[in-house]
Amino acid sequence: MIEPTPEQVLMRDSLVQLLGDGVARARAAGDAWPRIDRALWADIAGAGWPGLLVPEACGGWGGTALDMVMLLEGAAATLAPEPLSAVLAIAPLLADCESAASAALLRQVLGGEGIVLIAESGAFPLSPEADSVVFDAHWADEIIRAEGEGESFRIATLPAADLIAAPLRRTIDGSGQRVFSLPTGAGLELAHGPGAESAFDRAVNRLRLATAASLMGLARSALALTLDYLSVRTQFGQPIGTFQALQHRAASLHVAHTAAWALVCEAALGVGGDKERIACAMAKTKASSTARGILEECVQMHGAIGFSDEYALAPLFRRAVTLASAFGTPQACLGEIGRHSQYA
Template sequence: MPSETETMLAAAAADLLDGAGGVARARAWRDGGGALDRDVWGRMAEMGWFSLLLPEAHGGLGLPAGEALAFLEEIGARIAPEPVVAGIAALPLLAACGTGAAGALLERAAGGAAIICADSAEEAEGGPGSQSQVLALAPADVDVAIAFDVRGRRLLALDPAEARAVATVDGGALAFLADGPGAVVIAEGATAATAFSQASDTLRLGHAAELCGLMSRALDMTLDYMRLRRQFGQPIGAFQALQHRAATHFVDVTATRALVREAGRAFGTPKQAGAAAAAKAAAGTAALRVLKDCIQLHGAIGFADEHDIGLYLRRAMVLAASAGTPGACRALFGTARAAELSAPTLRQAG
């Protein structure tokens, strides 16, 4: 059962997002070109959303990652377009850097004055503007994106303003960011690597929680439709074949949520990286399976743009690919598990 803190956070998220427009805001955001609402972002910052995992020594709440999961499920359930998870991951990363440049960014981000996100990065073979072979993706209209240059072992603060942007299926846009003259180094060496690894685990766990919220709400919508839609003189939910499909998806949601919660409890232990990757892989796979069938169970109206169920599928597609596709996360889990099994036990070490 969620703790009192988890319940309060989830209720606060629901109140703010419902008051801002709820799911209808996701449609307006898409139709309006995907520009982030900085007023809503500022209110999120005022409520301390981005400081949830920030250590108390830096002015944050210092919560364990597992206590933010119910909160993040509510954000997923309402298809909030803001990159909340990436914003939450950024602040502890900046605090861990211990440099003046990172401290200045931390101050701006904590108060909502700037939208600063930590997001995934990968090695590139080169290209226009790329000097150190680092390539990162970030929402196109954030102020600063934090990326890790694996080859140079540096954390970089990059400006998406002049980056090439591409549209995403949910109506947003991603900027392709490469190292260049405007990049600011905020940490190097082991400090940079450790901080970004922690942020990456937070991203995967957070997106997994969002996906749980998405598919849970979409399944609830589908069950409501199956109770109302009548065919051959009875609700379609009375047909056993459709009941079996709905029951299978209920198991999908419940099992995935349990795995994500277990991954949250693994944070701060040697199992953290593997658990976060496993949770993200499972949530991405399950969400796409559930959402696709929810569309089918709605019949023809499910394929119409006017119905909100399509918004859930499109958002799930984006989140499933963020911070590692299910396949990439399964590979990460395999690597983490192999390292765990090869590590010396306490008895061997003694």
């Protein structure tokens, strides 16, 4: 098992302290949806977090994928509504594009003056005319979109305000997603060609890895809540945690979380290698299925209180459901693993 270094622990604790009571802010954001409160984002950017994976030469920290994983796993339980994990994963893409437009956009991101998110391509039954979706779209100032392949591959950005007419749907955790379709060639070009395609693929891999780490953090927090509940909830005059059946279930959940977390950490170590795409897709697949399974079991062991909005477990569950389908569902990631592993 890979353990965080003392430096990574300090980073994680610093971010968690900065995010504060993210649950309260997430609930407030849900009540105000789709309006957002960016009061904390300036502090997040001021502390340099968006630049964690950006090279030092471009104004970032030059951190590693494992730094990102350790950071996001620890911060996930705060349920902070800000799209930090997506920005962490996307910011290095702007550095990789190596154009004047991308450099200007990167300066805005690092300075906290703008939030840039990626549009994921796909098919959407509720909007058959749409071909792209942006998660946390109501936070975005700019949206990055890719099209084509090989020499015709193109990365472009467009103001989020240009998509105001596209449907913005509220997700189960109180965030939102916008589905849309744009004509070929829309937006300001940031980069093109095979090099741009590789850079965009790496950004998608980082997004999957970041989401996997967040899912593991949610599952860990839910399991801790459940173990505490089992120790204080009494039945027949004794804590229900003394019942052997529940002990076995809790132990199985711990083993499942440990195995999935190990895979996520190993995938982080594989970033930059030949198997990066497969490793990140596997991590996202395993984290999605494991986190949902753990959360479902935790809710069941709590009984009715597990569904209560006032109790912390319910928002953890809803966030896990949303993240499990973001940036590649388990089915989509498994299909991608099968396609690329043939040539591995």
